[in-house]
Amino acid sequence: MSATELFIALFRAVKIKDLRWWPGFGSFEVVVGAILIQNTAWRNADAALQNLRSKGLLSLESIAGLEEAELAQIIKVSGFYNQKARRLSLLCKAIIADFGDFESFKSGVSREWLLARKGIGAESCDAILCYACERAVMVADSYSARLLGALGYEFESYDELNAWLGELEFERIYEFVNSANSPCDATAKADKLENENGAYALFHGLIVEFCKAHLKGKIFDDFAIEFFDNLK
Structure with a gap:
């Protein structure tokens, strides 16, 4: 599995209302x-x-x-x-x-x-x-580590985890997210994903929102387990 494949699977699974996700973006x-x-x-x-x-x-x-x-x-x-x-x-x-x-x-x-x-x-x-600062930088966090751990990945450092997440195929991501056929929340469709900063911000947001919805304590729920099984 690649970071791009994980991004697309999460985008299909998570309803996100703002492509830029973090409150106060750019401020x-x-x-x-x-x-x-x-x-x-x-x-x-x-x-x-x-x-x-x-x-x-x-x-x-x-x-x-x-x-x-x-x-x-x-x-x-x-x-x-x-x-x-x-x-x-x-x-x-x-x-x-x-x-x-x-x-x-x-x-x-x-x-x-x-x-x-x-x-x-x-x-x-x-x-x-x-x-x-709106830079093309990926954020890795404990949610990222837990999600990828459930998929069988192990990373020795923050930088290693961050590097894996950062390997996005940007043109493929833009095409998918901006497609009229993509299963995106209607509110988010008001904007288009057009740069690497936006792709990284959205990827981190998808990971966080998925884990907030499906990680109960240290255990993923049945929806997440089925999601992981389909990705492996």
Whole structure:
């Protein structure tokens, strides 16, 4: 099985309403969310984002200007809030110091720069590059590892898993997703998939949504088991 075959099978199995999937795609909000989501459920990270938004603080300059203790209280619902406040504060100040503003960060940041920041590992780095900076970068996560593990694949590192997922045949993906005959949710059909960034973002989204629907604890449900059997 190839990454392209897995993508197509997941696209057939998962109803997805937005081809770009991640909330706030292309905005600074994604950078904040990539930190807040660490070691918590999305609902908790989203609640912390809502707190920042309601106070008019969901911007690079606003977070950089906050005292860490105040920021920690605002994002408390996300868990590990003192640690996350420290990481967010340092990251925002570093972005301003090295790039000046978010748009310059989007166009100029490198993977090496992000990985050198405290608290940003490979997954958070790739999520920022893909969803905030709109780069052609695949995000691998624990859902990806579990799904491919159920299909009999084993990977020794994040980079190895990421490389496997990244081997998409893009023209074949574009043709399939944009086909009038593809089983895509009607809302998603308003957009077309036209670039590698969009393909990677959608692939990650399909994996996450499939696992959220069919992974119960550490066990896949009967639908998923039949899905895997058909792919093997």
